[in-house]
Structures are given as structure tokens and as C-alpha cells.
Amino acid sequence: MSDRSPSTPDLVVLVGNPRAGSRTRGIAEAVTVALLDRLGGPPNAVQVLELAEIVGVSFGPEPAYGAKAGPDPFAAVRSARLLVVATPTYKGSYTGLVKVFLDQFGHRELAGVVAMPIAVAASPSHADAAASALRDVLVELGAQVPAPPLAVLESQLADVYEIAAQWADQHSTAISAQRTGVT
Template identity: 85%
Template sequence: MSGGPSPTPDVVVLVGNPRAGSRTRGVAEAVAEALLDRLGRPPSAIQVLELAEIVGVSFGPEPAYGARADPDPFAAVRSARLLIVATPAYKGSYTGLLKVFLDQFGHRELAEVVAVPIAVAASPAHADAAASALRDVLVELGTRVPAPPLAVVESQLADAHKIAAQWADQHSAAIDAPRAGMDYLEGRHR
């Protein structure tokens, strides 16, 4: 059937790297695929949003526009069942590009979305700090974060599929649980 709207993806991978096709995207897609595998769902329901292609940022007098605007990335994020957000660490936090995008959502606007924050950095401390900061902003937007963020050290990116599989093995049940993450969000995760 043609001409109708395309189905809404169950899983949206949001990549906050200012460089399209990055290793950050690779680890995020590996996590999405591993989670779907553990949950017995087909990987065909994944939509990847590369902010490097969608969001335009300019420091000059002229506004910048992304190369792609279709489909609506904000609608895709709002309607996702599972949102995997990945960023490289920049100065101990997530990228400004990701911040510009996420700032477009209102407080608790993503209350129906389960989120998985992922950060990639050169050192474990920077990866943990960025992952934690990303988790905090996603919670502020209302997402349910039922599992700890995934912090990946750049030197381990060659093993992205193995890291994703291990993380999914440990946390897929929490991701799939009804009202996923309420204990985690309410501070009972430790």
C-alpha cells in the first residue's frame, strides 16, 4: 500500500555526534540490535537520527540548516517506545549539538518513552560523567531510564557488539518490564 504515512518505529537511535557515520552511531546501533534480539523483536523497527545531518548550527550571522529535515525527528523521538541516545563526551558532558536538539522538548514531554543513554569518551571517568549528565537530562524530559547508562571507552569501540550484547544481557529485562524503570527513576537503583 503506498501513499500512506510510514509506520512509527518502535526504536529510535538518536546520535549526538557532530560527525555523521561515527563510531558513536555504531555502538548505539549495536545496543539497539542487541536489545531487540534479547526481547525477541525484529530489528527492522529501528530508525536512526543523525543530528549531524538534521541540526544546523552556526556561529556566524547566517542561520544554519541541517541537510535532512524529513521525516520529522522531533515526532520520531516523541513517538518512540525505546529511545537510545548516544553521544561522545565533550568537556565532560554530552555534545552541544545534542543539547540544542533536546532543548526543543518541554519538561516531561517524553514521559511515554523508555530511554537508554550511551556515552563514548577517551577515559572511563569522562564516559561515566557524560553518561550520567545525559541520563539526568533524559529524566528531566520525562523519559523512563530503567537501567544504568552505558559508558564506553574509545579504546573498546572495536568490541562494540560484544559490549552491547553484555549490556543487553544484563538490562533487557528492565527495559522490557511494565512501567520500565520506575524503581530506577525513584532512586532505588542502588
């Protein structure tokens, strides 16, 4: 009954930092590892999408293309069972890369996807605002967000595995229930 192929990723990590290989990716991967540890069973596949490598932005009449070619990132996000979306905070919100990417999805197009938003910022109020805004847009797109977003301070990034483990301990049951359709 599923249109999922064996190569379709179960878990997609979407990193919205304009710099590939960032600390934002580090926290996203730490949360992914912690969730997989608590949810049990390896996923079909995990795919990391670095928006810095795949999103092109143009302010002129010609379209811009990202530098990295590969499988359709929009299809990967649409078909993910779990979606971890991580962004640094810019001016109190998620990055323009995340905005440009998510704007390509129509209303409710992510229905059936369980999402976990993560925001990194220098101040608690900015981290909370960006995480909340990211949660809101994911819900608008139809994703289920069964746990509160994770807001991480830049000063805490040395402890990403501890932060991820604590968050996963608190919220993996709700994520698992949503993932399996139990509410």
C-alpha cells in the same frame, strides 16, 4: 487507543556525534541489535537520526538548518517506545548537538519513552560523567531510564558487539518491564 501510525518508529536511535557514520553510531547500533535480540519480536520500525545531518547551529541572527530533510525528528523521538541516545564526550559532557536537539523538548515531553543513554570517551571518568548527564536530561524530559547508562571507552570500541551484548544481557529485563508497564 494509540495515536501511533504504522510508519511510526518503535525504536529511535539518536546519534549526537558531529560526524555522520561515526563509531558512536556503531555502538548505538550494536546496543540496538542486542536489545532487539533479547526483547524479541521485531519493532514496527527503527529510525536512526544522525544529528550531524539534521541539526543546524548558528551563532548569528539567522536560523541554521541541517543538511538533511526528512520526517520530523522531534515527532519520531516523542513517539518512540524505545530511544537509544548515543554521544561522544566533549569536555566531560554530551555534545552540543545533543543539547541543541534535546533543548527543543519541553519538561516531561518524553513521558512514556523508555530511553537508553550511551556515552563514548577516552577516560572512564569522562564517559561516566557524560553518560550520567545524558541520563539526567532524559529523565528531566520525562523519559524512563530503567537501566544504568552505558559508558564506553574509545579503547573498547573494537569490541562493540561484545560490550553491547553484555549490557543488554544485564539490563534487557528491566527495559522490557518498563516498556510493558511492569515495575
